[in-house]
Amino acid sequence: MASTTPIIHTHAYPTAASDEVDKAIQQGQEYELFSYWRSTASWRVRIALAFKNIPHRIHPINLLKNEQQSEEYKKIHPLAEIPALKLTDGRTLTQSSAIIEYLEETHSFPSLLPLDAYKRAQVRAIVGTIVSDIHPIQNLRVQKKYSEDPDQRAAWAQYWISLGFDALEQMLAPLAGKYSVGDDVTMADVCLVPQVYNAVRWKVDMTKYPTIVRVCENLSVLPAFIAAQPSNQPDAPVDA
Numbered sequence: 001m002a003s004t005t006p007i008i009h010t011h012a013y014p015t016a017a018s019d020e021v022d023k024a025i026q027q028g029q030e031y032e033l034f035s036y037w038r039s040t041a042s043w044r045v046r047i048a049l050a051f052k053n054i055p056h057r058i059h060p061i062n063l064l065k066n067e068q069q070s071e072e073y074k075k076i077h078p079l080a081e082i083p084a085l086k087l088t089d090g091r092t093l094t095q096s097s098a099i100i101e102y103l104e105e106t107h108s109f110p111s112l113l114p115l116d117a118y119k120r121a122q123v124r125a126i127v128g129t130i131v132s133d134i135h136p137i138q139n140l141r142v143q144k145k146y147s148e149d150p151d152q153r154a155a156w157a158q159y160w161i162s163l164g165f166d167a168l169e170q171m172l173a174p175l176a177g178k179y180s181v182g183d184d185v186t187m188a189d190v191c192l193v194p195q196v197y198n199a200v201r202w203k204v205d206m207t208k209y210p211t212i213v214r215v216c217e218n219l220s221v222l223p224a225f226i227a228a229q230p231s232n233q234p235d236a237p238v239d240a
């Protein structure tokens with residue numbers, strides 16, 4: 001049975017930690033995350049923030065009301081998407097993978113990257129497969145452009161997610177331990193869990209992916225993953 005105790009890495013990947021950022025956080029300031037409860041890209045950042053115990057508040061952006069398209073928000077994110085992270089000094093960051101890498105460099109304990117360079121590259125390959133290859137093709141704006149028919153949209157999402165998951169299952173099989181790459185939580189896991197939620201939402205047949213399913217089950221009991229899940233977000237509907 002999966003343990004409820006999170007794996008905390010005992011090492012820090014060598015980085016140029018930003019004292020300024022950490023000082024402001026230590027003095028009680030917090031980051032502001034522009035997020036939507038069901039957004040998988042926002043969810044990745046929520047997991048990283050929770051895993052690293054970084055104080056932050058959620059600024060909900062309702063995608064169904066097109067709030068990402070407001071002129072005010074587009075000053076923060078010119079591509080009109082979430083997430084975006086406002087730092088304590090008012091500067092903002094966009095792109096979930098860039099944000100997570102920033103958090104890793106500025107808050108290196110607990111680490112989301114393995115010490116071994118080959119494994120780090122594997123983690124980033126999994127991240128890239130999800131963030132760059134699988135997710136963008138089934139994003140809301142792509143779906144809207146593709147078709148107005150819900151059945152066509154579902155078939156489209158299932159096709160692209162399955163194509164990506166066939167590859168991910170093959171990638172994970174030799175790498176996975178308790179989690180995607182070995183027995184420590186990494187950025188690969190941070191991206192995997194939201195993408196699996198998305199796959200289930202689009203009714204992808206998950207029986208073809210035993211490693212992905214097993215790893216996700218192990219991750220789903222960890223406190224950071226529970227805190228970040230859609231139903232625990234302040235903007236989630238009560239029946240989520």
Ligand SMILES: N[C@@H](CCC(=O)N[C@@H](CS)C(=O)NCC(=O)O)C(=O)O
Binds near residue numbers: 131
């Ligand atoms: N590459 C971006 C993707 C961000 C993204 O696609 N966000 C979605 C929500 S998961 C979004 O804001 N979609 C708005 C839209 O489609 O209009 C990242 O990783 O941050």
